[in-house]
Amino acid sequence: MKIGTRGSKLALAQTQTIADALIAAGADVEIVTIKTPGDLSMKPIAEIGIGVFTSALRDALAGGEIDVAVHSYKDLPTAPDERLAMAGVPVREDPRDVLIARDGLTLGELPQGAKVGTGSPRRAAQLEALGFGLDIVPIRGNVDTRIRKVRDGELDAVVLARAGLARLGRLDEITETIDPIQMLPCPAQGALAVECRAGDVDVEHLLQSTVDDTATRAVIAAERAMLRTLEAGCEAPVGALADVVEDLNDDGAVVLRLSLRGCAAADTGEILRASATGDLTEGEQLGRAVAAELLELGAGVLSGPEA
Numbered sequence: 001m002k003i004g005t006r007g008s009k010l011a012l013a014q015t016q017t018i019a020d021a022l023i024a025a026g027a028d029v030e031i032v033t034i035k036t037p038g039d040l041s042m043k044p045i046a047e048i049g050i051g052v053f054t055s056a057l058r059d060a061l062a063g064g065e066i067d068v069a070v071h072s073y074k075d076l077p078t079a080p081d082e083r084l085a086m087a088g089v090p091v092r093e094d095p096r097d098v099l100i101a102r103d104g105l106t107l108g109e110l111p112q113g114a115k116v117g118t119g120s121p122r123r124a125a126q127l128e129a130l131g132f133g134l135d136i137v138p139i140r141g142n143v144d145t146r147i148r149k150v151r152d153g154e155l156d157a158v159v160l161a162r163a164g165l166a167r168l169g170r171l172d173e174i175t176e177t178i179d180p181i182q183m184l185p186c187p188a189q190g191a192l193a194v195e196c197r198a199g200d201v202d203v204e205h206l207l208q209s210t211v212d213d214t215a216t217r218a219v220i221a222a223e224r225a226m227l228r229t230l231e232a233g234c235e236a237p238v239g240a241l242a243d244v245v246e247d248l249n250d251d252g253a254v255v256l257r258l259s260l261r262g263c264a265a266a267d268t269g270e271i272l273r274a275s276a277t278g279d280l281t282e283g284e285q286l287g288r289a290v291a292a293e294l295l296e297l298g299a300g301v302l303s304g305p306e307a
């Protein structure tokens with residue numbers, strides 16, 4: 001079974017976890033790396049286009065060059081690919097964003113005018129809205145490159161996904177895990193998407209029984225439905241975080257519910273927020289409802305070009 005992945009250190013680390021699970025289940029696997037336009041160009045993501053990290057992998061999968069594709073879920077476009085099946089959504093890593101700053105500093109301790117690197121409009125919009133007077137510097141590149149800009153003194157700090165650092169064994173370099181009250185992560189951040197060809201039922205069943213997690217599917221469904229309703233891509237200034245929470249029903253019994261918080265930047269720079277809870281099985285409806293509230297608050301103005 002050929003498992004396709006991007007060739008970055010992070011992509012290889014996350015693909016290895018899937019390969020290990022399949023090997024443990026008795027499968028014979030080989031990892032195949034595929035170059036994507038997102039790896040070959042250092043232009044801002046918005047200029048390269050949608051699916052820059054995922055389209056080449058999906059084409060290789062549909063064309064039979066590989067049998068399984070492992071993606072960072074948040075890099076996938078919101079439109080489904082009818083050629084493929086989403087066969088596995090493994091337990092996700094901590095979805096929060098983190099700060100890596102010089103001298104062990106936290107966001108609140110950075111001086112006014114401190115240079116904070118991020119290429120993400122979502123992170124930039126939420127950092128600006130904190131009102132700390134930070135100087136947001138657009139950057140791209142892999143995790144190593146971004147952290148090096150802090151070590152070299154070019155930047156005071158960078159904001160990254162905690163999940164990427166966890167997978168690379170670099171959690172000890174974090175100077176603050178940012179509270180979702182200050183910054184909501186990208187929808188599906190920290191989650192993986194494992195696809196096979198539609199109709200390849202043996203592979204689909206194997207993935208479902210080895211790497212799939214029902215609770216993760218529920219939270220991802222809510223976050224992604226919100227994003228899809230806002231017609232925004234992974235580079236849009238949209239944050240979302242769903243959690244499975246305990247609640248009491250009318251009889252006083254404990255039930256599991258889905259809680260979703262979302263935010264979107266208005267063109268004024270103001271961050272609009274909405275949240276709701278719903279049934280565990282109704283992530284889609286919950287996501288659409290929170291998106292509808294954000295649109296009503298004025299988020300419609302940002303559903304322009306996505307990338």
Ligand SMILES: NCc1[nH]cc(CCC(=O)O)c1CC(=O)O
Pocket residue numbers: 072073074075159160161163164188189190191
């Ligand atoms: N935007 C690039 C990207 N795509 C996936 C991750 C790793 C985190 C994840 O798996 O969600 C990253 C790096 C980052 O945002 O710091």
